[in-house]
Amino acid sequence: MTTETHAAELRTARDRFISQWGVISTAWGINRTMAQIHALLLTAPTPLSTDEIMAALQISRGNVNTNLRELVGWGLLRIMLRKGERKEYFEAEKDVWKIFCIIARERQRREIEPALAVLRECAERTAKLKGGEAESFHRTMRDLGDFVTSAAGAMDKVSRSERSKIMPLIFKMLK
């Protein structure tokens, strides 16, 4: 029966997406389960409960709970409540542009800023030292800091723009 084949094909593709997304995520410093839950919810037609996620990915309650909170903390998931039910249901932000903006801003806040603090501190500590080695070290810290500041600033501007305004600009610039 064609309907069953189609349903099976959809399931296969979705499983493949969830599984591969988990693999790729580890290369980007994101834990496997978190990425899989995100992939599951990103492709779920309706919000899912903890129990449904446990069943779909075959993982424990504690694991699901921890990673759901983390994803909510990133702002990638919304909690939905159904009338007359106490259970929480989770729904992923599905707009790709919004997902990008959320991740860009959160990484900025959580990782880029601490890195910049270290670079600035190292640059300051050596600002007044004499001698080739100290001056060269200071220059390296300053250059790195300046670069990261520019890159982060560009990312920030992009992620604060309206997609419809910024994307044409980027395309035009890169033509």
Add this chain to the structure above:
Amino acid sequence: MTTETHAAELRTARDRFISQWGVISTAWGINRTMAQIHALLLTAPTPLSTDEIMAALQISRGNVNTNLRELVGWGLLRIMLRKGERKEYFEAEKDVWKIFCIIARERQRREIEPALAVLRECAERTAKLKGGEAESFHRTMRDLGDFVTSAAGAMDKVSRSERSKIMPLIFKMLK
């Protein structure tokens, strides 16, 4: 004595950079030792040998060797030979713009392209399926793929440009 204080301050700043770079790197899916070796060489006034790196970071020969090869594989280090010596000395690329370009292109090749392949495969597999769920899944895969393709394309263009040509453009755009 001031000279000693200065030397000590430089050492402190450098140690702090190396140590913190190692911490930050793990958030980006790069292993700690690899980042520390890179930080060490980035701030070394001259190329260093395996033994010198072992001594500076207090780590084993095998570990140093593995991570040096990996860094050479990324193109972030050059191997230098001294006349009359058999030992290899390692020198880091110090131009921040070049470092950025190397990392951008390597991550593109190693991680973005495989991810794109999965997205495209999932989109294709479900292209002809009927029904709301299948169509919605297909759209998600397509949107994600399109977005990653654009972002990677922009990154590629930037990293292939002359720094002096692209940076002013970016700044102008973001003014």
Add this chain to the structure above:
DNA sequence: CTGAACTTTCAGTATATATTGAAAATACAA
């Protein structure tokens, strides 16, 4: 209140990843 529905926590355990160090392989001067 009480108790059932649900969520959170966390000690114990499992898994994945990184590191060691010594042996094997390689390179090369004599």
Add this chain to the structure above:
DNA sequence: TTGTATTTTCAATATATACTGAAAGTTCAG
């Protein structure tokens, strides 16, 4: 060749990270 300096490999081990599941905590309808 042969001996020595150097690099590479890899089994054993250590460490970091993720996961489980049950117990404790919370919430709320009745």
